[in-house]
Amino acid sequence: MSNPSPRRVIPLKLEPSSALSAAERKAVLEACDRGRALPGGLLPILHAVQEALGFVPADAIPLIAHELNLSRAEVHGVVSFYHYFRTERGGRHVVHVCRAEACQARGAVALEAHAKRSLGIDFHGTSADGAITLEPVYCLGNCALGPALLIDDELQGRVSAQRFDELMAPLRSQGRHP
Amino acid sequence: MSATRIFVPLDAAARSVGADATARAIAEEARRRKLDIEVVRNGSRGMLWLEPMVEVEVGGARHAYGPVHPSSVPSLFDAAFHTAAADGAKRHALAHGPTEEIAYLKRQQRLTFARVGITDPRSVADYVAHGGYRGLKAALAMQPGAIVDSVTASGLRGRGGAAFPAGIKWKTVLGAPGSQKYVVCNADEGDSGTFSDRMLMEGDPFVLIEGMTIAALATGADRGYIYLRFEYPDAKRALEAAIAAARAAHYLGENIQGSGRRFELEVRMGAGAYICGEETSLLESLEGKRGQVRFKPPLPAIAGLFGKPTVINNVITFASVPIILDRGADFYKNFGMGRSRGTLPMQLAGNVKHGGLVEVAFGMTLRELIYDFGGGSDSGRPVRAVQVGGPLGAYLPESQFDTPLDYEAFANIKGMLGHGGVVLFDDTVDMAAQARYAMEFCAIESCGKCTPCRIGSVRGVEVIDRLRAGENAAAQEVLLRDLCETMLYGSLCAMGGLTPYPVLSALNHFPEDFVKPKSARASA
Secondary structure, X not given: OOOOOOOOOOOOOOOOOOOOOHHHHHHHHHHHHHHOXXXXXXXXXXXXXXXXXXXXXXXXXXXXXXXXXXXXXXXXXXXXXXXXXXXXXXXXXXXXXXXXXXXXXXXXXXXXXXXXXXXXXXXXXXXXXXXXXXXXEOOOOOOOOOOOEEEOOEEEOOOOHHHHHHHHHHHHHOXXXX | OOOEEEEOOOOHHHHHOOHHHHHHHHHHHHHHOOOOEEEEOOOOOOEHHHOOOEEEEEOXXXXXXOOOOHHHHHHHHXXXXXXXXXXXXXXXXXXXXXXXXXXXXHOOOOOOOOOOOOOOOOOHHHHHHOOOOHHHHHHHOOOHHHHHHXXXXXXXXXXXXXXXXXXXXXXXXXXXXXXXXXXXXXXXXXXXXXXXXXXXXXXXXXXXXXXXXXXXXXXXXXXXXXXXXXXXHHHHHHHXXXXXXXXXXXXXXXXXXXXXXXXXXXXEEOOXXXXXXXXXXXXXXXXXXXXXXXXXXXXXXXXXXXXXXXXXXXHHHHHHHHHHHHHOHHHHHOOEEOXXXXXXXXXXXXXXXXXXXXXXXXXXXXXXXXXXXXXXXXXXXXXXXXXXXXXXXXXXXXXXXXXXXOHHHHHHOOOOOOOOEEEXXXXXXXXXXXXXXXXXXXHHHOXXXXXXXXXXXXXXXXXXXXXXXXXXXXXXXXXXXHHHHHHHHHOOOHHHHHOHHHHHHHHHHOHHHHOOOHHHHHXX
């Protein structure tokens, strides 16, 4: 009201349009708000988005770029650089199978083959029942007790093929992960 | 009478084989028997083949039992293991006697890991009661230059792998102009076969915090970051709890122990990129960018995080500083050999009977480590090859097992001690497959900035495939060696520059595996 200018203000919608659902959009904006003040806050923001949604939707990238005043290319470049960030929705649980040398020395190659065969998927795939996404990982720091797995954020050691099946069974039968 | 304390590790490796269930079973059984028992979740002692290893404290001494699974808990109580002295307890099949008397531990020189497995990793009071924060107290009474001199005089070299003298790095940061400086801890422990950083962060996080705080005092930094890999969720919980506890007790924050000095510390998570263990790549990642390696110079000590002077060291390097300030540089320096001073926490991994953490002074031979501590292979078959120093380390044949654990001795055999990981393979290993994997790993994890690493690794996989298939093998070997030379001398950082180590060591020491596919050889 203190502005006497007669110019008519045309509201511009600067925020990029996206196909994000309202809930997804809210999660992304909350992550941006929490991380905005952090120096170099893009990784913490992407972690927060993935923690909230299970993945970083491709449509979130323009929104994050807009919020942080970065280019889409910069945000896309970061998302695609790191193996941990996924841009596709995954299963209810993510199982990381260690492929590194110490686990290889204890049978990781056979375990990897068993995991893929028993779930009917390759790495980065999700089982048909939507329960499990299988990812490779290069060392979980459990190198004396391999082969090792990380199920969501729980480490498992000495995983034989039989033990793998025992660990997967409850994940595949239960409902949605909280 | 106070409760008998029973220790069950909260360490991720112990939990990975059932320590949580064991802890619950002990608590429940004690309740059922109406015994006054307190279950303490400690760090791991590092005898990982005994995990879950349970300790009972009687008269100030701890007695070890392991591996203890819930099914054996009732029998342990039947044998009165909570009294430890009872004959039945001593004779129990899982009893190992007083923990400190177990040869695997007794033969070690635990300086950096002095408290791991002993204290409650969530209690500042316990840390202080076991000699914690004495190094910081000493540092608070010293001038920054004197702290740096002490670290230099101790001979401490970077434990992350590159073995650069820590004191020289600190001195550069201290001398660099600028009002804003940073202390960054490289906790991106990506080398296969290594877990000492993880064990320390989970088992004694305060010693890392103390070491970083001393580094801040020594260099004039007031802000620190611990860059931790996502693969270590347990370490994240432990560090965040410890940082909060240290802040509440005024060991971190605005006014450290009333000194007027300020240091803020934060944990930042990586996102699955081996290259971020390289210091400049790590700094890029901390800045919220792709983890691509920077050209050097400028050194991070001059222009590091956000372009400011930055001390960046590995977890074990920082964690070794408090004891140097507490006991003096000479105390630390008197351990070791040659230019490798102090101790190195070695990690026995892979196909090993007694895997775990072995902190010893430099100078012991690899053979002693593999057989006297490790007990040879877990499969019982002959140990054929040992990879030392992670995925960029050489594969060593039996003829090189007498090499002493010393940075220079390993460099002389075209290997590296690196971060102290030792991975055993028995005689079923196919070394050509291991060489191929080394190239494959480099292709997956290359940051892509320089061509020898980005393209060379992909071509390396292809050449090894042709070599193994016997397609014009002699020419392929020449090509592979030539490619390795290009990567060795032409790469920007150690990722491409050291990948030839495992490849060439496999080729030189185990040429028979490259002749034709192993399956064909076996059937021949």
